[in-house]
Amino acid sequence: MVHMRNDVHGVVPIALLDIRASDGSRQFAALPATKDWYAVRDHVTSLPGAELTGFICDNVTECWIDFSFLGEAFTINDQFGEYWFFVSKAESNPETLQIVANHWETLLGSA
Helix, strand or coil: CCCCCEECCCEEECCCCCEEECCCCCCEEEEEECCCCHHHHHHHHHHHCCCCEEEECCCCEEEEEEEEEEEEEEEEEEEECEEEEEEECCCCCCCHHHHHHHHHHHCCCCC
């Protein structure tokens, strides 16, 4: 099931980023940090087929949330008042990235 916002005309996907790192990963979304780390982590379970694979948090300044979905490895990190979303392979299916971005947009809102 694809989780996206709906308007009168149907689905309104959020724009994807394409910021690539030297390790082959890609930042594909940035959403406002409107919820705490634990709410963002727990939102993994409401994405059918997603599995939480790691969670590291210092309870002060930042956290790293790792999960898998449709055979891809994802990471969420909070920076500068936003949650940044990364996929381990920059060439991952854009539709999969869109599903992930829109899923968390339903929790966090858009930037």
